[in-house]
Structure formats: C-alpha cells, structure tokens
Amino acid sequence: MNDEEERRFREFVAARSPALMRTATLLTGGDTHAAEDLLQTALAKAAGRWGRLENPEAYLRQVLYRQQVSLWRLLRTRRETTVAELPDAAGREDTTGAAELRIQMRRALARLTARQRSMLVLRYFEDCPEGEVAELLGCSVGTVRSTTHRALAKLRKLVPELEPGAVSRGPEFGNSPAEVWK
Template sequence: MDEEFEQFVHAGLARWSRVAFLLTGDHHAAEDLLQNALFKLSLQWRRVRVETPDAYLRKIMYHEHVSLWRRSHHLRRERSTDTLPEPGAARDHAADTVRRLLLRQALEKLTRKQRAVIVLRYFEDLSEADAAEALGVSTGTVKSQTSAALAKLREVAPELHVLVGRAREAWA
C-alpha cells in the first residue's frame, strides 16, 4: 500500500469513523461503510492524492451510504447503539451521554438525506455548495433538506437546543 495513503487514513480515521457512525447509527454498519469507502479511495489514490482526498472520500462515503440504504431499506431496519465513538476524555460524562443519546434518537427520526445534510453542514461544517457537491445534489436540495431536518429536530427533540447551548458554554 502507498505510504501517503496509509498516512492519510491514519490521520483521519477517528474523524471518518465518527462521520460514518453519525450517518449509519450503527457501529458495524459504520465500519463497513468506512472500509468500503477507503477501499474505493485506495483504487483511485494515485489520481486523487494530488487533488483533495478528503472531499473525494466524503463523496464516496455519502454516495455509498445512500446506495446501501436504497438496496437494503426494505430488508432491515437500523439498530441503535448505546455509545458514540469519541476521542479523548469528556468533561462531564453524564451530560455527554445524555446529549449523545438524545442526538442519536433525534437523528434516527430523520430521513437518510436529512441526516446526511445535517452531518455535512453541522458536524463537518461544510458550506451549502460543498455539501451539495458531496451529495451530488443541487444547493437548493441541501437548503430544503436542511430546513426540513432542523424543523423535524425541533419537533422531535426540543431539548437538544438547551443541551447544545450548555455544551457550548462548557467547551468555551
């Protein structure tokens, strides 16, 4: 394997694992998603490494995620887990656990596209244009999916607003 590719994977593995988990809601599915995406990236590495490998991997992951869902959404339902993978020690384990559980439950109530847009826009902090490019949709679709997802989150988990505010204060 190419040494540059190994370094790229090692440097971003924790981050990409969290993204995959946020998309799938399941540790095993997240591992499979990330493994498949990294394999596809490895096949194109010589061409991609001079461009932007993060953007390319992101696009592979989101397309693979939607593609897998389309093939299997009638066959099986997502299963939730009790923990999210996070690096480092948390300041308040109880509050972090409550926040993660509420967030996970809220994200499970979104459609796949809504969840993908929320992860791209707010976890990865991408612009609307960059999120649209990663998903292969228009900026208008990103805007409408974001609006629908945020409305749904406000409806199903109004307590998240309070918890997110408290987390920001604790981390500031």
C-alpha cells in the first residue's frame, strides 16, 4: 500500500468505522468486544486488498457477515451434549492423588541442591544420557551417576510414593520423577 492508498484507507476507517461497528455489534448479539475483534479482522483483510477494491464498504460488510458465520459454525460444533441424567460418578477417576504427588515432588525438589535438581531434570525430564549431562554440567560421568543416585535417594525419602516397591495408586505413581512432573 502506497502513501496515498494508506491516507484514503485511514480516512475511510475514520468515516465509516462507527457504522461498521454498529453492524458488527448487531452481528455479535451486542457483544462489543467480539464486535471490535470482528471489525478488526475485516479491516485487516480490507487493508491487504485496499488498492483493488471498487466498493470497500460492501467488501467490508461481506467480510463481517462471512467471518461471523464462520464463528457461528465453529461454535455450533463445540456445543455440549445434554442428557437426561448425569453420568455415574463411579466410573470417573480421582485425580487428586496425582495432584498431591506433584505438589510433594515440587516441595521435595526445592529441598535438593541446585546441582542435584539440574542433574535430575537433565537425566529424567529431558532424558539426556549421562555423558551429555556430564558435558553440559562440566563434570565427569561418575559424578553424574553418584549425584543422581544421592538425589534420587533423597527424593524417595521425602516422597515415599517414589520408593521402588511402593504400592502404586495409578499409572502416574511410577518410580521415575519425570512421570510425576508431567
């Protein structure tokens, strides 16, 4: 868009925006925020074609209508299904245990040293091999192994659910810290 086209576009927007905004507000059922978004989308599309438009207002109104219809179609596919009776609660999983475990893990990780946390994150969350962890942290592979071993032992003391052989209450209670962080 050259300077002259930009000037004409700005004048058009200043002159016709109130009328177009009223149309957009009616199309959105009175939601001014949605109307502003709708008008902004239409103006952005018009700006890209401004030099080629014979009747810019007609083009903008058409974009407003079509954009709103597209939104209606999207919303129609996302509607809830109503049922006569609520589904049985017995079939649903209780996920509070997993949330509790994540909270315990975060607290336990906060009690580790920065070096121990770094090694555990690299080894189990990022799934890096010991050699790569050693290279990244500037230490030997033996240091990675021993520090990781001590950090896991401390985590298992602080969070007993991580202990090998602990009674599992679900798939999220594995022995890997990475499984808990997800």
